[in-house]
Amino acid sequence: MKKFNFTILIEKDEDGLYIASVPALRGCHTQAKTVEELLPRIKEAIELYLEVNNSEVTTNEFIGVQQIEVSI
Template identity: 60%
Template sequence: MKFRVIIEPQPEGGYVAYVPALPGCVSQGETKEEVLRNIKEAIELYLEVVEEQKLKDTMREIKRRDNVQIAEVSV
């Protein structure tokens, strides 16, 4: 999966990067290489949280139904 990243140099030095497609996904670094590493990690964490939230929302919806049994299965 690819995301467009905006990198902006900062007046005090270093860089800030953000991902327009992921509101609030922002990072910073002293060099372009560092800011790219940091924003990649921020994207991964952002997507992890989104997936966890989707799962929680799904489980809440399932629990609202009558006669539903929930089991855990390891794969």
């Protein structure tokens, strides 16, 4: 059995829902009302993704997260 470590990004949307995504796995994301609900859901989403698409796993090195302001 292979073990993987993935970086997940967690954001809060305008409705107050938490959204988790996995940058290394295109299209792998989920949402929940709390972070406590979110973490098991994203783990399940990752496991399901890997079952179906295990050949598409990429290994990205996490560097950091920054916010940038733009005006339009």
